[in-house]
Amino acid sequence: MPRVSSIKGVRVVAIAALIFWVACCIFALQRYFNFYPTYVAFDQGIFNQVFWNTMHGRLFESSLSSTESINVLVDGEAPTVFYRRLGQHFTPALLLWVPYYALVRSPVGLSVLQISLITAAGFVLYALARHYHPPRLSVFITLSYYCANAVIAPTLANFHDLSQLPLYLFTAFLALEKRVWWLFWVMVGLTLLVREDTGIVLFGIGLYFILSRRHWRVGALVCVLSVGYIVLVTNVVMPLFSEDISRRFMVEQFGHFIDNQEASTVEVLWAIASQPGKLLANLFTPLDRTINYLLGQWLPLAFVPALSPSAWVMIAFPLTKTLMRQDPTALSLHLRYALTFIPGLFYGAILWWAQHPLQFQPKIQNFWRVCIGLALVLTITSNPNRALSIVIPDSFQPWVYASPAEQWNHAQAVRRLMRRIPPEASVSATSYLIAHLSNRRSAVRYPELRIHEDDGEVRLVDYVMMDFWYPRLFQRAFDDERQTLQGMEDILGTWLDSGEYGMVGFQSGVVFLRKGAASRPQPLERWERFRGTFSDTN
Structure with a gap:
């Protein structure tokens, strides 16, 4: 030997x-x-915001972590930036x-x-x-x-x-x-x-x-x-x-x-x-x-x-x-x-x-x-x-797979919309988008819209981003994703009907909302066309 x-x-x-x-x-x-x-994608945003706040002298504070606190989940309070x-x-x-x-x-x-x-x-x-x-x-x-x-x-x-x-x-x-x-x-x-x-x-x-x-x-x-x-x-x-x-x-x-x-x-x-x-x-x-x-x-x-x-x-x-x-x-x-x-x-x-x-x-x-x-x-x-979904399908029967080119094109569309959010603005986003927006004081996870700011006031967030592209892809094979997609669709309809938010952007299945704005015709039209494909499971 x-x-x-x-x-x-x-x-x-x-x-x-x-x-x-x-x-x-x-x-x-x-x-x-x-x-x-991915599972617990939200945690990446929590830890990043904890580090970001700590680096600025606000030890372990996180509005994202606040959205998972008992005060928010059970008592119905708004997430706080100083949690x-x-x-x-x-x-x-x-x-x-x-x-x-x-x-x-x-x-x-x-x-x-x-x-x-x-x-x-x-x-x-x-x-x-x-x-x-x-x-x-x-x-x-x-x-x-x-x-x-x-x-x-x-x-x-x-x-x-x-x-x-x-x-x-x-x-x-x-x-x-x-x-x-x-x-x-x-x-x-x-x-x-x-x-x-x-x-x-x-x-x-x-x-x-x-x-x-x-x-x-x-x-x-x-x-x-x-x-x-x-x-x-x-x-x-x-x-x-x-x-x-x-x-x-x-x-x-x-x-x-x-x-x-x-x-x-x-x-x-x-x-x-x-x-x-x-x-x-x-x-x-x-x-x-x-x-x-x-x-x-x-x-x-x-x-x-x-x-x-x-x-x-x-x-x-x-x-x-x-x-x-x-x-x-x-x-x-x-x-x-x-x-x-x-x-x-x-x-x-x-x-x-x-x-x-x-x-x-x-x-x-x-x-x-x-x-x-x-x-x-x-x-x-x-x-x-x-992590290997770029080479391995998420499901073989039915087939669920996004090619590298599709993933990259979708990511580019997301980045174009994110660049429209000012660094100091408050934001709410779906779980796997929020990490990219967590280098800020005021951020919460969809479907939360309220945030308790440093001045003691509770306000609605300035911007909302919702990614429908992946839930639409996954709903072919996973029941929970189908339910998530339906829930997101219903909530978005409620927000638009209330008039508090307007759809000012839509690209590659990603909805971009701004508080107090009027919805623009082109994003709404693209959203309606995309929405019509939700029942397509082929």
């Missing part, structure tokens, strides 16, 4: 990292610049990247940042694997990371805070192995600051150190810090900014355990602990989806994490939280939550191979190659977050 030298191992990892970074940039950026819709997102998710670690954002000042820069963070984590993973293993095995582990669906898909998603997690935790593991304690505790602190709930991931890691007796005092301290931080932030700090954590997120995710329409994290934990039967039912149903999800996580590592007690301990609490959530999309390898399992699974695999080095035989290596290849093929064919 040929050996892999240290220099060759680094070279292979560097090439893999470069391919990963370039490919992810190409597909993520072409989707962004083509305005191609601080820290009431929804406590993410102070984002402050590290404000200097970077000050250089790029664009949502597309956040996508590049996300891809770079996850790419860099692979280098740290290789160094961590090399602490235990020869170059050849370390290369296999690192290639598994770069080919994992649970890594690629969230990387190709819109920007999210959990993209920092693999880098911080792999660095923490490496620092612990090297006994660089100051770096270890810095990474633990940064992990806690990523989000209010990342302490759950740390708790599982701390529990592993306790049960393995490798560093039980360190593990105990990590567990105490994690629990204390979660309780303090979710029950004391976040309520200072808004009531979203108790009135929205706890109820949305764990409402089946509680009877009230409002609950703190402590109350939810007590409700879960006092209903062990319901807890077990949630953990084991739906069993098929849970098994498929775990198989997808294990596949690129040749299923070794399934054999690793260390991996099971480290992912036990994040997995329990995921299985308990009232969210049909929670068990999806394409969402950002899949990244929370990556550090524990890969560190657990490294530790398993350290105890079974003789198992790394040619047959196992061949099997592992097949697993890595299969993981990559399944990832590509699943079209993660529609």
Whole structure:
């Protein structure tokens, strides 16, 4: 069996990292610049506006985030420009990247940042694997990371805070192995600051150190810090900014355990602990989806994490939280939550191979190659977050596909309309347009029209943009898109009839409205012709 030298191992990892970074940039950026819709496309606009406001001294403020607050969704209030997102998710670690954002000042820069963070984590993973293993095995582990669906898909998603997690935790593991304690505790602190709930991931890691007796005092301290931080932030700090954590997120995710329409994290934990039967039912149903999800996580590592007690301990609490959530999309390898399992699974695999080095035989290596290849093929064919829709149809039967030329022409039309919106104007737009308009103080997501400005006045937004082109394309195959298209059509009719907005532009299925303006004949005529094609599903 040929050996892999240290220099060759680094070279292979560097090439893999470069391919990963370039490919992810190409597909993520072409989707962004083509305005191609994807799940939680709205989040890109939220994070960009958070960074934009923070850069201007208004820490974590976002009118876009306000549109998802309990005050707007339930109480019927207007979104506010001075709403601080820290009431929804406590993410102070984002402050590290404000200097970077000050250089790029664009949502597309956040996508590049996300891809770079996850790419860099692979280098740290290789160094961590090399602490235990020869170059050849370390290369296999690192290639598994770069080919994992649970890594690629969230990387190709819109920007999210959990993209920092693999880098911080792999660095923490490496620092612990090297006994660089100051770096270890810095990474633990940064992990806690990523989000209010990342302490759950740390708790599982701390529990592993306790049960393995490798560093039980360190593990105990990590567990105490994690629990204390979660309780303090979710029950004391976040309520200072808004009531979203108790009135929205706890109820949305764990409402089946509680009877009230409002609950703190402590109350939810007590409700879960006092209903062990319901807890077990949630953990084991739906069993098929849970098994498929775990198989997808294990596949690129040749299923070794399934054999690793260390991996099971480290992912036990994040997995329990995921299985308990009232969210049909929670068990999806394409969402950002899949990244929370990556550090524990890969560190657990490294530790398993350290105890079974003789198992790394040619047959196992061949099997592992097949697993890595299969993981990559399944990832590509699943079209993660529609990033590959430029080459892969969204549906084969019926056929739903927009060619690169069609996507580009549509994007050019959108840009021509966007250039007509002044930088200081307030705006409302559909989800996958709003990110491009989020470098401003006053922005909300369609169908919201009101906004509570800095002067205390609630006003209607100045401009509205609605993209009917993609819903019209997708409605051939997807019922939810057909309903979205119908809803958009009805709402637009209501707005035009009210006279508060006039249609002053229409290009490539995109409606452009201005407050207080009279509708122009040519855009209205083009809109009516386009509207007449909605029933065409051929």
